[in-house]
Structures are given as structure tokens and as C-alpha cells.
Amino acid sequence: MDVVLKADDLSGGYLLVQKGSSEKNEVYVDAVSDVSLQLERNEIFGIAGESGCGKSTLLKMIYGLLEPPLILRGGSVTFITVDGEIPITSLSENDLRRRVWWKKISYIPQSSMNVLNPTVRIRDHFIEMFTFHARMTKNEAYAEARKYIDQMGLPRDVLSAFPHQLSGGMRQRVVIALSLLLNPNIVLADEPTSALDVISQKVVLTMLEEAQKELKNTLVIVSHDLGIHGVMTHRMGIMYAGKIVEIGKTEEIFEDPLHPYSEALIRSLPKLGDKKQRTGLGGHPPDLKKPPSGCRFHPRCPYAMPICSRTPPKMKMIKPGRYVACWKNSMEE
Amino acid sequence: MSEENLLQVEDVSKIYGYGFLGRVKFPAVDHVTLSMENKPKIFTIAGESGCGKTTLARMMLGMVKPTAGTILYRGKNVHNLKSKDRTWFLREVQAIFQDPFDTFNPLKRVDTYLYETASNLLKLKNDEEIRGKIEEALRFTGLSLEEITGKYPNEFSGGQIQRVSIARALLPKPRLIVADEPVSMVDASIRINILNMFKALLTKTGTSFIYITHDLATAYYISDEIAIMYRGMIVEIGPAEKVLLKRHHPYTQALVKSLPEPGKKEEWKTRVNAPGMEIKEFLSPGCKYADICPHKTERCVKEKPPLFEIGDVKVACWLYE
Numbered sequence: 001m002d003v004v005l006k007a008d009d010l011s012g013g014y015l016l017v018q019k020g021s022s023e024k025n026e027v028y029v030d031a032v033s034d035v036s037l038q039l040e041r042n043e044i045f046g047i048a049g050e051s052g053c054g055k056s057t058l059l060k061m062i063y064g065l066l067e068p069p070l071i072l073r074g075g076s077v078t079f080i081t082v083d084g085e086i087p088i089t090s091l092s093e094n095d096l097r098r099r100v101w102w103k104k105i106s107y108i109p110q111s112s113m114n115v116l117n118p119t120v121r122i123r124d125h126f127i128e129m130f131t132f133h134a135r136m137t138k139n140e141a142y143a144e145a146r147k148y149i150d151q152m153g154l155p156r157d158v159l160s161a162f163p164h165q166l167s168g169g170m171r172q173r174v175v176i177a178l179s180l181l182l183n184p185n186i187v188l189a190d191e192p193t194s195a196l197d198v199i200s201q202k203v204v205l206t207m208l209e210e211a212q213k214e215l216k217n218t219l220v221i222v223s224h225d226l227g228i229h230g231v232m233t234h235r236m237g238i239m240y241a242g243k244i245v246e247i248g249k250t251e252e253i254f255e256d257p258l259h260p261y262s263e264a265l266i267r268s269l270p271k272l273g274d275k276k277q278r279t280g281l282g283g284h285p286p287d288l289k290k291p292p293s294g295c296r297f298h299p300r301c302p303y304a305m306p307i308c309s310r311t312p313p314k315m316k317m318i319k320p321g322r323y324v325a326c327w328k329n330s331m332e333e
Numbered sequence: 334m335s336e337e338n339l340l341q342v343e344d345v346s347k348i349y350g351y352g353f354l355g356r357v358k359f360p361a362v363d364h365v366t367l368s369m370e371n372k373p374k375i376f377t378i379a380g381e382s383g384c385g386k387t388t389l390a391r392m393m394l395g396m397v398k399p400t401a402g403t404i405l406y407r408g409k410n411v412h413n414l415k416s417k418d419r420t421w422f423l424r425e426v427q428a429i430f431q432d433p434f435d436t437f438n439p440l441k442r443v444d445t446y447l448y449e450t451a452s453n454l455l456k457l458k459n460d461e462e463i464r465g466k467i468e469e470a471l472r473f474t475g476l477s478l479e480e481i482t483g484k485y486p487n488e489f490s491g492g493q494i495q496r497v498s499i500a501r502a503l504l505p506k507p508r509l510i511v512a513d514e515p516v517s518m519v520d521a522s523i524r525i526n527i528l529n530m531f532k533a534l535l536t537k538t539g540t541s542f543i544y545i546t547h548d549l550a551t552a553y554y555i556s557d558e559i560a561i562m563y564r565g566m567i568v569e570i571g572p573a574e575k576v577l578l579k580r581h582h583p584y585t586q587a588l589v590k591s592l593p594e595p596g597k598k599e600e601w602k603t604r605v606n607a608p609g610m611e612i613k614e615f616l617s618p619g620c621k622y623a624d625i626c627p628h629k630t631e632r633c634v635k636e637k638p639p640l641f642e643i644g645d646v647k648v649a650c651w652l653y654e
Contacts, residue, residue, distance in 0.1 A: 050520035051491075169607055197381035197547065202591040203607045226521065227550075230595025231602075254595045268525040270554035271594055272577055278554070280526035284490045 003080055004185060004218050005039040005062065005088075005105075010075035012061050013242075013288070015068075029288045031057040033242040034075070036315065039186065042216045044209070046233030046250065048226055048265075052285055054242040055222045056110060059188050062220070063107045064088045064096045079104065081185070102133060106179040108189040113171040116163040122174055123159040129181055152177045152207065169200030173207055180211050186218045187211075193228070205232055226269055230254060235321075238262045241286050241296040244315070248322040258324045260301050295327065303328050337408045339509060339541060340369040340393065345402030347388050351612075359615040361388045363565035364402070369509075369558075371407070373535045375542040377552040377573065380562035381588075383611055386545045389562075390513050393543065394428050406509075424454050427502035431514035433495040437486040443497050444482050447471075447504065454505040470503040474530060492523040499530070506538065513545040528555050549592055553577050561585050564614045564621040566637075571646030581648040584622045620650070628652055 013031040031054040039045055047055045060070065062077055077088040079100065086100065101107070109115065116125060123145060130141035149159055154173055163171055172192065179187060189208065193201040209232060212219040221232060229236050229250055237247045238259065246259040257263040264281045283300040286292050292299055298308040307327050315325045347362040349355075362385040369376050378386045391397040393404055395411040404411050406422060414422055430436055437443055447470070451463045468478050474496040486494055495515065502510055512531070516524040532555055534540045546552050552559055553573060560570040561582065569582040580586045587605045594601070606625035614621045623633040632651055640647040641654060 050522065167611070198549075198591040198593075199381065199587055199605055200607055202593070202601070202605060205593075206602075206604075224521070225593065226595060227593035231593040231598050250595075264522055266595075268522050269595070270525065270528070270550045272550055272553045272589065272592065275554065277529070278525045280524065280529070281522040282526075284492060284523070285520070 001038070002041045003038045004041045005077065005079050007035055007037045007062060007077045008075050010035045010058070010061060010077060011073040012057065012071060013073065015071050027289055030291055031242050031288055032061060035244050037237060037244065037247070039218050039220065041218060043235060044212055044219045044221065044233045046229040046236035047220065047222045047239060048224070048229050048236055049239035050224055050285060052288070053239040055239050056190050058239070059107070059190050059220065059222050062088070063105060063188055064091065064100065065107065102184065103182045104184055105186040105188065106184040108175060108179050108187070108192055110190045111195060112175045113168050113195065115175060116171060118163050121159070122161055122163065125178060126159070126181070129178060133182055148177065148181065167200070169196050169204055172196065172204050176204065176207060180215070183215060184217060186220065188220045190222045191224070192221065194223070226265060238265070241291055242288055243296060243325065245297065245326065246324050252322065258318060258329055259326050260303050260328065261297050337371065338368045338405070339371040339407060341405040342367045342393070343403045343405070345389070345392060345399045345404060347392060347397065348400040359612065360565050361385045362392070365389060365567055367560055367567065367570060369541065373539040373541050374558065375531065375535060375544055375556045377544045377546060377556035377559040378562060379546055379549060379552050379559055381547055383564070384562040385565040386562055387513055390511050390543065390545050394426065394511055395422065420454070424505040425507055426509045426511065427505065427507040429498055429502050429510060429512040429515045431517055433491065433498045434486055436498045437494065439486050442483055442485055443489070443494070444478070446501055450501050450504045466504060470500040473503060473534070474500045476500065492519045495519055495527065499527070503534070507540060509541045509543065511543045511545070514547070516551065517546070517548065524551070531555055549577060549588060550594065561588070564611070566621055566649060567640070568622065568650070569646065569648045570640070575644070575646050579646070581643060581646060581653060582650050583626045583628055
């Protein structure tokens with residue numbers, strides 16, 4: 001396995017200060033809890049889960065973007081380059097900005113089609129990137145931007161447009177083009193298409209996929225939509241209430257989900273051409289201010305046993321590349 | 334009068350203005366005709382953002398007045414109801430919206446909505462009776478009055494509060510529920526429970542549904558009939574099974590091909606064209622899909638195709654003339 005980034009026992013969350021009538025009291029939202037994960041070179045890795053499961057927080061922590069109230073509670077993230085290891089979690093924001101962000105790891109935040117400066121033409125977004133990071137003159141940068149836009153398959157008149165003149169899908173493609181500009185080793189995309197229609201979604205995802213194939217880098221996609229994981233990702237991790245509950249090859253997980261939560265998610269998915277009655281899960285995701293004891297899924301799990309409410313299950317390797325955190329799977333062996 | 338349709342949408346258009354003082358006019362809904370028989374059915378109106386599906390739903394609910402055409406509910410024009418008929422219509426037709434947190438005032442306890450609906454629409458005075466009806470409606474959605482009493486909207490999760498809004502809609506025992514993207518903000522594991530609830534209502538209480546959605550997979554799962562809309566026009570309409578599996582219109586084909594589904598990796602990889610400039614397409618005199626259609630001809634740009642019949646499916650495309 002050719003690992004490009006690893007997270008070890010990563011924990012973090014949001015420290016909120018609730019102002020009461022007399023004294024301050026702090027509340028901690030346990031968004032990411034003891035997550036270990038390895039990303040490989042030349043792969044598309046998916047992080048799936050429902051809203052509030054901590055998938056976006058995990059992505060931010062991998063990127064090293066720890067803005068308050070998000071805090072790191074423990075564990076580490078290490079980026080492995082050919083020249084050695086870079087400890088993401090112990091670098092300052094300044095160092096990250098200088099050494100890692102955009103050049104080595106780029107991050108496409110959620111609803112990023114709104115990150116473009118509305119008063120600046122698309123052209124100038126590119127020119128700024130080139131002059132700042134690649135130390136080009138303005139003219140060189142403009143020529144380079146035109147070449148690059150052609151390469152990415154975007155129409156040239158995009159360059160002279162202001163962001164509001166473009167459709168959501170087109171803006172999202174511009175943001176993706178910017179994120180790929182400096183040839184990063186890892187691209188982190190948080191719900192890159194959640195605000196788009198299916199057809200625009202497909203165009204955007206195809207662009208990301210083709211770029212990954214060409215650059216042979218690592219693309220991480222966070223999405224709540226299992227369909228997207230099914231068509232895009234090579235491997236995936238499923239998150240529930242701040243923990244990764246299952247990791248494996250995407251096809252294998254869809255064929256034979258081992259964790260009861262993965263099973264429920266996949267079973268509840270309606271499919272065109274299949275009228276079979278589906279069933280969903282009872283109950284609701286827990287409040288991460290006070291997560292359930294033991295396995296966090298146990299209150300909703302159809303297979304819950306006494307041990308599940310007492311002790312959290314550890315991630316266990318079922319076979320090479322396939323990991324599950326569930327007492328049911330640990331007992332069967 | 335027993336043969337009349339439950340809902341009859343007759344050549345309805347809604348024209349909106351935009352630009353300076355709204356001088357440029359564009360049709361958000363463009364000559365739409367459809368009907369629903371008076372039998373328990375789920376009728377889906379599907380399409381992407383800006384296709385006019387929400388405007389059409391709002392016109393059906395009597396909330397937006399059409400620029401042209403009429404909408405009849407059981408033979409009565411919903412935009413011209415006398416006071417007595419108005420109360421009757423409000424009881425018979427209920428709505429569920431996309432964002433349940435928008436449905437409820439954040440400063441008002443959610444149970445008060447249920448009490449108000451019960452006393453206003455059912456004209457019940459007896460507290461005991463009102464509570465019984467509310468309890469019954471909530472039970473259907475898997476909640477109890479005890480669970481929700483005294484709580485404010487922010488104390489619920491998205492799935493839970495959507496259930497409360499469904500329970501509210503069920504209170505007057507409506508014959509038709511217009512549900513505009515009711516599950517698009519609900520998590521996948523709970524989404525299917527809500528769709529199953531709609532199906533159960535259909536068989537148990539005979540309630541019909543108009544399900545407005547962008548999601549063809551859930552549309553296939555629950556609907557009997559479907560209309561696919563693009564830029565204000567119906568491009569294909571008929572039994573859901575046939576429309577979604579046979580796919581005559583090039584737009585229906587593109588939509589289904591773009592639907593990401595596990596196990597369909599290869600199928601998904603075929604290319605589709607991205608939609609063009611919205612306004613240009615809305616104002617086009619011909620087929621609004623022509624701009625990006627792979628089968629486009631001269632005629633498509635100039636002349637709007639009528640709905641051609643292929644068995645019990647109708648398709649607005651010159652390919653099927």
C-alpha cells in the first residue's frame with residue numbers, strides 16, 4: 001500500500017461557550033472521535049454518512065483547517081511525501097499556508113461555488129494564483145490561465161466573466177480548476193455537487209474524475225449521496241456519529257455491507273427499475289454533545305447485544321483492506 | 334358528477350417578469366395540461382431546479398394565480414372559490430413543503446399548529462375530541478402527542494419535524510396532498526420511512542399525492558404516474574414505469590443517465606451535455622431542450638413540439654411525430 005496521508009486516532013470537535021444567566025459553561029460537540037484512516041496514492045476515496053456525522057469536520061482536520069470553535073483533541077495527521085513526512089497537525093497555519101495548502105493539498109469547501117470574489121473576474125482569480133504561487137508576471141499568468149482553461153474543457157469566455165454571470169455548475173468547475181492548478185498530491189472535496197442538478201452534477205464529477213486519472217493523485221470526496229460513491233470512489237469509509245464504522249473497497253461494501261449501519265443505508269436506497277419495498281432505520285442520529293455509551297449506533301441497531309451499550313467496538317480487519325467496528329462481526333470469528 | 338377528475342390542469346401558464354421593472358417576461362410554466370383521476374394515486378412532477386415544478390404546485394394549491402388557463406379540483410376552479418367552497422378546498426387539499434423548519438414559526442410551539450388546524454379546519458370545539466384526532470394523526474407518522482407537546486421547532490431533528498408537518502397535513506383527512514420535495518432535506522435512512530408512509534396512506538385512507546421532486550429514484554419507488562418538466566414545459570408524461578424505464582424524450586434519457594446509482598458505473602460514464610443558459614431556453618420559440626439536445630434539427634429550434642402519443646405515454650419531441 002502506497003500511503004500518502006494517514007490519520008491516527010484523530011479526535012476533535014467544537015467547543016461551544018453557552019452564556020448562561022450567571023456563569024459561562026462550555027459544551028463540547030464530539031464530532032470526530034478516534035478516527036484512523038490511510039489514504040493511498042492514485043485513488044478516489046469516499047467518506048459517506050448522514051448530516052451531522054462529522055464527515056466535513058474530518059475533512060477539515062485532515063486539511064489542518066482548525067478554526068475556532070473547532071479544536072483538535074488528540075491524534076495526528078501525517079502527510080507522506082517522497083522527501084519525508086509532514087506532520088499536518090503540528091504545523092502552524094502560517095506554515096501550512098506556505099508549504100502545504102494549494103500546492104500539496106487543496107480543499108474544496110462545501111458550497112464552494114460561492115467562494116469566488118463577486119467583484120473580480122474569473123481571469124483575475126487565476127492570475128492571482130499564478131503570480132502568488134508560481135511567481136509569474138501578469139502576462140505570463142494570463143497566457144497560462146488561457147491554456148489551462150482549454151485543458152480543463154471550459155469555454156474560454158469564462159475567463160472574462162464575473163462569477164454571478166456563470167451558472168452554479170460552471171462556477172463549481174472554475175473552483176475545481178483553481179484547486180487543481182498547482183498540481184496537488186491530494187484534493188479534498190466536501191460535497192462538491194450538493195447544490196447542483198443531476199446533469200450538472202455529472203459534468204462536475206466527470207471533471208474531477210478525469211483530472212484524478214490524469215494527475216494520478218488522491219481525491220477524497222465527502223458526500224451524503226451513496227449513489228455518488230457508487231459511481232466515483234474506489235474505496236470508501238462510512239461514518240456514523242463521529243466515528244468511521246466501516247472501510248473497504250466501494251464495490252465490496254455495496255455488495256456485502258458488514259456494519260449494520262452501512263447495511264441499513266444501502267438497503268434503504270431506492271433504485272430505478274426496482275420496486276421492492278425498502279425499509280429505513282428507526283430512531284434518529286444521536287446528539288453529539290452527549291453521544292451514547294459503547295457503540296454509538298447501538299440505540300438504533302437491530303442486532304444490539306448487551307456489550308454494545310457498554311464498550312465501544314474497535315476497528316477490526318476482517319480481510320485485507322476491509323475494516324469494521326462492530327461487536328457482531330468481532331463475535332462471529 | 335362522480336366521473337369528474339380529482340384534479341384537472343387545463344393549459345396553464347405562469348409568466349413572470351424579470352430585469353428592470355420586470356419588463357422581460359418569461360414563462361415559468363408554459364401551457365401545461367394534466368389530469369388526475371379520482372382514485373388514490375401518486376402523481377409525480379419531476380424536473381431540475383428552474384423547471385417550474387414548484388410554481389405549478391403552488392398554482393394547484395391556489396397560492397399562485399396562473400396567467401392563463403384553469404385548474405379544477407373536483408370540478409371547481411381553485412382560483413375562484415366562494416367562501417364555503419374555500420374551507421372545503423382547504424380541508425380536502427393539504428400541502429407539505431421542502432424545509433420543515435420554514436413551515437413552523439421558530440417562536441411558536443409546534444403542537445399549537447396541530448390544535449389550530451384541528452379547530453379551524455375540522456371545526457371541533459371539544460378538547461378531548463381535538464386531542465384524539467391529533468393523537469391519531471401523529472400515531473400514523475410514528476410520533477405521539479406526549480413527545481411533541483411544549484417543544485419548539487429547534488428541539489426536533491429534520492426528520493422528526495417533517496413528520497410533524499405531515500401529521501398536521503393529515504389532520505383534516507385530505508383527499509389530496511401536494512408534497513413539494515418533502516424528503517430532500519431528510520437523511521437517507523429516514524427518507525425511505527417517509528416515502529413508505531405515503532404509500533401506506535394511499536392504501537389505508539385513499540389519500541392521493543402530488544409528489545414534486547428532482548429525485549427520479551424516489552419518484553420511481555412511489556409513483557403511479559409521472560410528468561417530466563423542463564424549463565416550464567412537460568416533455569414527457571405517462572405511467573411512471575414506462576416513462577422512467579423506456580425514456581422516449583432525450584431529456585428524460587439524459588436525466589436517467591446522469592443519475593448516480595451504485596453498480597451503474599459504466600452506464601453513468603456516458604457523456605451528457607450540460608444545460609445551457611436558462612433565460613435563453615425559457616424564451617426560445619421552439620423546443621426548450623433543443624440547445625443541448627443531441628438530436629436537434631432546424632425545426633426543433635423554430636417550432637415547439639406538441640405532445641405526441643406513444644401508447645399511454647405522451648412525449649413532446651419531434652422524433653416521435
